[in-house]
Amino acid sequence: xxxxxxxxxxxxxxxxxxxxxxxxxxxxxxxxxxxxxxxxxxxxxxxxxxxxxxxxxxxxxxxxxxxxxxxxxxxxxxxxxxxxxxxxxxxxxxxxxxxxxxxxxxxxxxxxxxxxxxxxxxxxxxxxxxxxxxxxxxxxxxxxxxxxxxxxxxxxxxxxxxxxxxxxxxxxxxxxxxxxxxxxxxxxxxxxxxxxxxxxxxxxxxxxxxxxxxxxxxxxxxxxxxxxxxxxxxxxxxxxxxxxxxxxxxxxxxxxxxxxxxxxxxxxxxxxxxxxxxxxxxxxxxxxxxxxxxxxxxxxxxxxxxxxxxxxxxxxxxxxxxxxxxxxxxxxxxxxxxxxxxxxxxxxxxxxxxxxxxxxxxxxxxxxxxxxxxxxxxxxxxxxxxxxxxxxxxxxxxxxxxxx
RNA sequence: GUGGGAUUAGCUCAGCUGGUUAGAGCACUGGUUUGUGGUGCCGGGGGUCGCGGGUUCGAAUCCCGUAUCCCACCCCA
Numbered sequence: 001x002x003x004x005x006x007x008x009x010x011x012x013x014x015x016x017x018x019x020x021x022x023x024x025x026x027x028x029x030x031x032x033x034x035x036x037x038x039x040x041x042x043x044x045x046x047x048x049x050x051x052x053x054x055x056x057x058x059x060x061x062x063x064x065x066x067x068x069x070x071x072x073x074x075x076x077x078x079x080x081x082x083x084x085x086x087x088x089x090x091x092x093x094x095x096x097x098x099x100x101x102x103x104x105x106x107x108x109x110x111x112x113x114x115x116x117x118x119x120x121x122x123x124x125x126x127x128x129x130x131x132x133x134x135x136x137x138x139x140x141x142x143x144x145x146x147x148x149x150x151x152x153x154x155x156x157x158x159x160x161x162x163x164x165x166x167x168x169x170x171x172x173x174x175x176x177x178x179x180x181x182x183x184x185x186x187x188x189x190x191x192x193x194x195x196x197x198x199x200x201x202x203x204x205x206x207x208x209x210x211x212x213x214x215x216x217x218x219x220x221x222x223x224x225x226x227x228x229x230x231x232x233x234x235x236x237x238x239x240x241x242x243x244x245x246x247x248x249x250x251x252x253x254x255x256x257x258x259x260x261x262x263x264x265x266x267x268x269x270x271x272x273x274x275x276x277x278x279x280x281x282x283x284x285x286x287x288x289x290x291x292x293x294x295x296x297x298x299x300x301x302x303x304x305x306x307x308x309x310x311x312x313x314x315x316x317x318x319x320x321x322x323x324x325x326x327x328x329x330x331x332x333x334x335x336x337x338x339x340x341x342x343x344x345x346x347x348x349x350x351x352x353x354x355x356x357x358x359x360x361x362x363x364x365x366x367x368x369x370x371x372x373x374x375x376x377x378x379x380x381x382x383x384x385x386x387x388x389x390x391x392x393x394x395x396x397x398x399x400x401x402x403x404x
Numbered sequence: 405g406u407g408g409g410a411u412u413a414g415c416u417c418a419g420c421u422g423g424u425u426a427g428a429g430c431a432c433u434g435g436u437u438u439g440u441g442g443u444g445c446c447g448g449g450g451g452u453c454g455c456g457g458g459u460u461c462g463a464a465u466c467c468c469g470u471a472u473c474c475c476a477c478c479c480c481a
Contacts, residue, residue, distance in 0.1 A: 003471090003472080006471085006472070006473095007472095058479090058480095059478080059479050059480080060479085060480075063405080063479095064479085064480090081480095081481085110481080112479090112480080112481095114405095114478095114479075114480085115405070115406095115478090115479095116472090116473075116474095117473090117474075117475080117476095118473090118474065118475085119480095119481085120479085120480075120481085124481070125481090126481060127481095128481090192477095192478075203479095258480090267480095267481095268481095274474095274475085275475080275476075275477090276479095276480075276481080278480060278481055279481070280481070281480075281481060302481095303481060304481065305480085305481025306481085307481085308481060309481090328439075357438070357439070357440095358439040358440055358441095359436090359439080359440060359441075360441095361439095361440090361441085362440055362441035362442085363441055363442080364441090365441070365442095366441045366442045367441090367442085369442095373440090373441075375439085375440095377439065378439090379439085387439085387440095389440075389441085391441070391442080394440095394441095396440085
């Protein structure tokens, strides 16, 4: 038997499938209400796109990409995340030069060659939004509110963690200060932290190792090193969230794993899905358009991991819907098929192709959660009628075929 | 990539220290003296016990390998 590849799932379980489409309906609806419109970009892109945007030092690009040389000898890879492709499209379409505000949402599969775990697949699905052309911190707040609205609409509880990563003015200085601090304690820190020092020094602050943790208590804090502009934006952001009744925690160790983020960084986490607890994450990336050869354009966005949300969604109660039609004699089956087809013009309608007794038809109608069970038996055939039972209200009636 | 656990019917699982035709519940399907469901009763189908080797008279059960899932690390959505 040929099986799906490791870490790649089919979404066909009825429960899972319903949750998946339900999520997309809700998320799409809310994104549209925020004035975003749909963008679809290719799953396959030039490898260089991700190397330059996500960053070669990140694990995503460094060791998790599905990368290969295609038949035209192009170095390509399956997208590991969604932002880079959207930014590429934005620049390619010259929207950076056109100016103005452009807001997109997207959803689709992403690919990362990782060791699979619950909530961590090699092919997984994200829903994301990207906003270009708005430098104001109000847009950052808008993003957070949208993510929050989506999660609330789905009945999902979360904690929101917030940080500021600084910008070009303050981040490099802070980074240098942190690196020299790390060097001062380098003999005592763990192997992972030694590696992080060169790959992503800010990550050391997040180390789980107890000894490292206590050493880093004396490390300089980014939150104290922000320049005036970043400091003001961050304060403003907190105020907007307070005003709109969005709860958050400041996590000074929150570092996004992708190199392109600056200023606002946020993550929505759930305590109910195991160790892969981040359900949505995002932030501002004002320099990325320029990195990818576009005209400097402020931007901010977030992405949600759909699979991680699925089991957290509180599904609305399913109510009975549509018609079930059946015949008790073979001679009535053609009539049933005809009526079912007619009914579908306005309603959901399903019919059985086998003659069965009434009890079995009722059972079948119940099984598919139909609202009406409609049956033609000998009596009905003789009178040109159909027997209709409302399975919810337990009422029944007999109707003329032409008024059905 | 590192360390650990699991893998038996469509699903959730039982199967003791190896011993005759591998079980249960749910699901599916048929019937229920012949027109009333979701909540009765009786029956039926469905498993090369993840895959490949080995030990043994005999393996779902022991050993080795391998695949997949799960847990922790790492990382992230």
